[in-house]
Amino acid sequence: MKSFKIRDIAIDPPLILSPMAGVTDYTFRRLIKRRGGVGLVVSEFISVEGLTRHNPKSKRQMRFDEEERPFAVQIFGGKPDRMALGAEMAEEVGADILDVNCGCPAPKVVKNGGGSGLMREPALLESILKEIKKTITIPLTLKVRTGYSDASINVVDIAKMAEQCGVEHIQVHGRTREQGYKGLANWELIRQVKEAVSIPVSGNGDITSIQYGLDRWRESGTDGILIGRGAMQNPWIFRQFQDVIEGREPYQPDLQEKKDVLLEFFSMCREEMPEIVSLGKMKQLAGQFTKGLVGGAQFRQTLYHSHSAEEILDNITIYFETLSEQETFGDGTVEADEDLNLDSCDAPVVPTAMSDARSANV
Numbered sequence: 001m002k003s004f005k006i007r008d009i010a011i012d013p014p015l016i017l018s019p020m021a022g023v024t025d026y027t028f029r030r031l032i033k034r035r036g037g038v039g040l041v042v043s044e045f046i047s048v049e050g051l052t053r054h055n056p057k058s059k060r061q062m063r064f065d066e067e068e069r070p071f072a073v074q075i076f077g078g079k080p081d082r083m084a085l086g087a088e089m090a091e092e093v094g095a096d097i098l099d100v101n102c103g104c105p106a107p108k109v110v111k112n113g114g115g116s117g118l119m120r121e122p123a124l125l126e127s128i129l130k131e132i133k134k135t136i137t138i139p140l141t142l143k144v145r146t147g148y149s150d151a152s153i154n155v156v157d158i159a160k161m162a163e164q165c166g167v168e169h170i171q172v173h174g175r176t177r178e179q180g181y182k183g184l185a186n187w188e189l190i191r192q193v194k195e196a197v198s199i200p201v202s203g204n205g206d207i208t209s210i211q212y213g214l215d216r217w218r219e220s221g222t223d224g225i226l227i228g229r230g231a232m233q234n235p236w237i238f239r240q241f242q243d244v245i246e247g248r249e250p251y252q253p254d255l256q257e258k259k260d261v262l263l264e265f266f267s268m269c270r271e272e273m274p275e276i277v278s279l280g281k282m283k284q285l286a287g288q289f290t291k292g293l294v295g296g297a298q299f300r301q302t303l304y305h306s307h308s309a310e311e312i313l314d315n316i317t318i319y320f321e322t323l324s325e326q327e328t329f330g331d332g333t334v335e336a337d338e339d340l341n342l343d344s345c346d347a348p349v350v351p352t353a354m355s356d357a358r359s360a361n362v
Contacts, residue, residue, distance in 0.1 A: 075101065
């Protein structure tokens, strides 16, 4: 398992932070990048309809920092001319790579011809890719699903067509649009894509542990893997993968570092956004991050009930001090993977006291 290139851009290590709507913004990407081991980060998926109509939110979503490079902007839409214009705007802001989203299953995206809706319209997708290719000079990449439904698995044909259009990297989420985020990703289909094209292929789906990711990587023969939800649960997962790939014991953060990463994220959020928004972002991350912590469910509830920055900070301090002194918290339960899920590539809802944060691996 070694680094690969998208044209002349080295993806080293071959590990990619998967785009997640409402999650992989300027703040979260930098948090993960600073933990190490990430070869490529990708923006949230951005609507070209908003982008080309100068929607302030869409423009903000393209913001990035030099420390994030290499950096890809991902766009979605169903009109070739709009997609080409959006791609040109991404290149103008300095993105290293332009990525087209054919993966999002959200109805509001699909009904407008974007996301995984393009999996059932190969001719339209071909037109979009050709128009973008004529417009930009940076590498063009594509994020796809295995098909629109189980009855229309066409990812191999889509990949071959995309390669002919000049796409230089294909990322395959191993589920159909119909599946959404249910069931296990089909890594056998990802392997078939890798064998069918000569350009780099990366796989995506269910990578929340090192061993599972390594097994799927070896079986599929992909050039790289994408990790989304796993990075929310464990911001050090990329560094740990890199350690194993390079023959080292995977890095294990101690309690102090786990506390520090929450405080760092909250501080970054407060610098970038109004307090009410930063509180929501903190609760969103906590919904996943606390899964592997002792008494995480009860700690999460205290954060969900926090109504100010001071309450958030106090509850973080109490939790980690209690855990350090007593080695437990609340009922001491550590939740299983299935206790926290993701189910939509819509921007996630900020959790209430009785619900978990939801993210989106698009």
